[in-house]
Amino acid sequence: MILIRHGQTIFNVMFGVTRIDPGVPDPILTARGRGQAREIATVLAGEGVERIVTSPYRRAIQTADMVARSLGVPVAIDPDVRERFSFSCDHGSRRSELARAWPEYDFAHLEERWWPDSEESEPAFAARCARFAERMAGGPAWPRTAVITHWGVIRALTGKRVTNGRLVRLAPPGADLVRPGLPC
Numbered sequence: 001m002i003l004i005r006h007g008q009t010i011f012n013v014m015f016g017v018t019r020i021d022p023g024v025p026d027p028i029l030t031a032r033g034r035g036q037a038r039e040i041a042t043v044l045a046g047e048g049v050e051r052i053v054t055s056p057y058r059r060a061i062q063t064a065d066m067v068a069r070s071l072g073v074p075v076a077i078d079p080d081v082r083e084r085f086s087f088s089c090d091h092g093s094r095r096s097e098l099a100r101a102w103p104e105y106d107f108a109h110l111e112e113r114w115w116p117d118s119e120e121s122e123p124a125f126a127a128r129c130a131r132f133a134e135r136m137a138g139g140p141a142w143p144r145t146a147v148i149t150h151w152g153v154i155r156a157l158t159g160k161r162v163t164n165g166r167l168v169r170l171a172p173p174g175a176d177l178v179r180p181g182l183p184c
Contacts (some may be wrong), residue, residue: 001136001170002047002146003154004040004062006055006124008164011089020169025091029062032108036165037063043167049073049142053136055082056114057150058093061102066146074103080132083150084125085116128175137172 009027029037044067052075054064068075077098083090092115099107111177120128132153136142154162157170 001142001172002049002065003157003168003170005151005154005162005164005166006057006060006065006144007036007040009059009089010035011166012164013089015087021087021089023088025088026058026093027089028058033059033063033164034066034120037066038070040165040167041067044071044146046070047146049145049146051076052146052148053078053081054148055150055153056095056098056107056110057082057089058067058098060102060148060150061105062096064100067146067148070174074140077107077110078116078132079110079129080135080147081147081153082115084122084152084156085118085120086152091115094129106182125152126156127155133157133170133184137174142172 007029010030011022011027013030014022014024019045040060040063049071051073052060052064052068054060054075054077056077056079081090095107095110095112095114136145151162154160154168159170160168
């Protein structure tokens, strides 16, 4: 499976400079973030990706949408690959808002307010990420799936800290191999 951190947002820009939460809920991609999504699509073009799984945060859906349109593959929204709820950017958009913005995707399985009310503990977050990997490993599509997700999810699953628009291969749970990231 290929894990991809969504493209850059204004939250990423501001937090990267100040290390202070800038108070931007569910940010969208910057122009650079949209460019990163196009680069991701180019890199994935030769990877045999047949589907994309994405977090319900707008930045992840925007990235997934651009990549999926370029590759001609379906997108599935999965709240298990959302970021750990900790910062203002982790306040999501309501299901009804997402469905209006992306009517071609299925959001019916989400609660109207699908993100938690309070900070998610590290152990609960790690368990959620592990459950996602275990669930995905049970299917034959593992090597042909790209997951548009977040810094924390990638760190929890691989131990790697990646920047926006970067890709990392993930071996199924139980395998010893986590391959190096793809260039992007």
